[in-house]
Structure formats: structure tokens, C-alpha cells
Amino acid sequence: MLRIAYFGPQGTFTEQAARALAPGEDLTPYETVRLALQAVRDGAADAACVPIENSVEGVVPATLDGLSDGDPLVATAETILPIHFSVLKRPGDGGIRTVASHPHALAQVREWLEANLPDATPVASSSTAAAAVGVVEGDFDAAVSAPVAIEHYPLEELATGVADVRDAQTRFLMVRRPGELPAPTGADRTSIVAAAVNRTGTLSDLLVELAGRGINLTRIDARPTRNNFGEYRFFIDFEGHVAEPRIIDAMTALRRRSHLRFLGSYPRADEVAATIEDGAGNQDFLDAQAWVDAVLKGEGA
Numbered sequence: 555m556l557r558i559a560y561f562g563p564q565g566t567f568t569e570q571a572a573r574a575l576a577p578g579e580d581l582t583p584y585e586t587v588r589l590a591l592q593a594v595r596d597g598a599a600d601a602a603c604v605p606i607e608n609s610v611e612g613v614v615p616a617t618l619d620g621l622s623d624g625d626p627l628v629a630t631a632e633t634i635l636p637i638h639f640s641v642l643k644r645p646g647d648g649g650i651r652t653v654a655s656h657p658h659a660l661a662q663v664r665e666w667l668e669a670n671l672p673d674a675t676p677v678a679s680s681s682t683a684a685a686a687v688g689v690v691e692g693d694f695d696a697a698v699s700a701p702v703a704i705e706h707y708p709l710e711e712l713a714t715g716v717a718d719v720r721d722a723q724t725r726f727l728m729v730r731r732p733g734e735l736p737a738p739t740g741a742d743r744t745s746i747v748a749a750a751v752n753r754t755g756t757l758s759d760l761l762v763e764l765a766g767r768g769i770n771l772t773r774i775d776a777r778p779t780r781n782n783f784g785e786y787r788f789f790i791d792f793e794g795h796v797a798e799p800r801i802i803d804a805m806t807a808l809r810r811r812s813h814l815r816f817l818g819s820y821p822r823a824d825e826v827a828a829t830i831e832d833g834a835g836n837q838d839f840l841d842a843q844a845w846v847d848a849v850l851k852g853e854g855a
């Protein structure tokens with residue numbers, strides 16, 4: 555049985571994602587994303603499930619920083635969950651003066667809180683389930699939690715189906731120590747982080763390598779390197795798998811132009827097939843390489 559670390563405690567959205575990605579495996583909660591990733595680096599876990607980005611609030615900074623620092627880890631799978639919340643309180647208790655949750659959750663229910671609990675002060679907690687634990691222990695009066703949290707904690711629902719933005723989604727990754735890559739499926743995503751010297755056109759130079767090969771981006775985010783003010787790392791997701799000739803060609807170009815870290819090639823949860831531009835398919839790259847090989851052997855021109 556695989557040992558899967560996840561961003562807990564029990565009852566987080568990430569636990570739901572881990573159950574979807576690794577059904578029947580041995581799941582262990584860790585209080586922070588950093589600790590879940592560390593468990594994999596230390597060998598205490600075979601893989602970790604962590605949130606990476608939300609359709610409303612954007613990236614989860616702890617995950618980006620945790621993947622770009624420290625020993626390399628690579629994503630082998632992703633899943634996307636619909637996100638709406640339950641607001642939980644202690645049974646029978648009256649006034650709600652504080653309402654706690656993960657910052658991503660609070661940001662997604664701001665309007666609901668203003669309309670329904672205008673006198674409650676929002677308080678950030680490490681996760682949605684940590685907020686529920688805090689309510690049980692009397693630290694806060696209410697928690698904005700994943701709907702499954704009610705199954706783990708002796709609380710009652712003040713409201714369910716809470717969300718300012720309908721159809722919000724969060725994407726989660728399963729990451730491991732580098733090893734065998736998942737096989738290409740034709741509907742894959744590759745994640746990289748690139749750091750390049752700060753000069754005119756650096757980012758555009760990287761993007762041109764992808765655009766010029768007809769490779770479609772699915773996300774780009776910048777995070778500070780944290781060492782030198784004004785220096786950034788670029789987290790780039792694009793369609794395709796590093797085992798494909800067209801992606802190999804792009805990766806070697808990116809590697810020449812930046813300090814590159816590979817964060818994984820894995821099947822897309824939405825199964826959307828990669829966009830292939832005319833003349834930029836894998837066979838086109840193979841044919842071009844075969845032509846160069848023939849030229850080198852004096853067999854063609």
C-alpha cells in the first residue's frame with residue numbers, strides 16, 4: 555500500500571483530492587503543505603497530495619514555493635474538485651463573533667460573510683479543517699469548511715453550499731520523488747519553474763520558445779525568488795508531455811535560456827487533448843530530425 559501524505563487535518567478539500575487520486579491507499583494528514591512535501595523528501599511518504607491553484611483565488615503560494623525550493627519533486631497526477639463550503643458551528647451555541655478558515659476559503663465567501671455574518675471577524679487558519687478543529691476547541695465560533703468536514707467533527711451546519719462564485723474549482727497535484735514518468739496520453743500537462751537573469755526580454759524569450767513550437771500554455775505565475783528583491787521565478791504549465799518530440803525540443807531550448815526545474819508531465823484531469831498547430835506535431839519534429847540525420851550522413855539535402 556502506498557503511503558500518501560496530504561495537506562490536512564482530516565476533512566480538508568485536499569483529503570478529498572487525495573482519496574480521488576489514490577483510492578484505498580494509506581493516507582496521513584500533515585498540518586502544512588510544506589510538511590506534507592517534506593514527508594516525501596524524507597521518505598516518510600511515497601507521495602503527497604497538495605492544492606496548487608484555485609479558479610477564483612489563483613495559486614497556492616505555499617505549494618509553488620515548496621516545489622521550487624528543496625530537493626526536486628515531480629507531479630505524477632492531478633485532479634480538479636468543485637469548491638463550495640459549509641459554515642460549521644458548535645451545536646446550540648449562539649453568537650458568531652469569529653469565523654475562521656484557510657485564506658483561500660475566506661476569499662471565496664467574503665460576500666456571503668458580509669451579507670450573513672456582518673459582525674463576525676474573519677480569522678485565517680492553516681486549512682479549512684484546522685478551522686473546524688479550532689471551533690471544536692473553542693478558539694473560533696464558526697469555520698468555513700469543506701462539506702465533508704461535518705463527518706469528522708462534532709459540529710453543526712449553519713449553512714451549506716456557500717460560495718460567492720458558482721462553479722469554483724481547485725486543482726490538486728500528487729507529487730513524488732523523481733522516478734518513472736507517467737506514460738503520455740495525448741492529453742497531458744507539463745509543469746516547469748524557470749529562473750532567468752533579470753534583463754530586457756527574458757520572460758518573452760522563454761515564452762517565444764513555447765509559442766514558436768505551437769505549445770499552448772495553461773498557466774503562468776511569477777513568484778519572488780525571496781533572495782533578491784525584484785527577482786522572480788516563473789511557474790509555467792503547458793499542454794504536452796516531456797516524452798513527446800515537440801516538447802523535448804522546447805525543453806532543451808528552455809534549459810539553454812534559464813535555470814529550469816521540471817515539475818512533472820501528467821495526464822490532465824479534464825482530459826482535454828493538446829492543441830497541435832500545423833507543422834508542429836510530433837511527427838513533424840521526427841521527420842525534421844530524420845532529414846537532419848540524413849544530411850549528416852550525406853544521404854540527403
Ligand SMILES: O=C(O)C(=O)Cc1ccccc1
Binds near residue numbers: 561
Ligand atoms: O484547507 C483546505 O481544505 C484545503 O485543502 C485548501 C483549500 C482551501 C480552500 C479551497 C480549496 C482548497
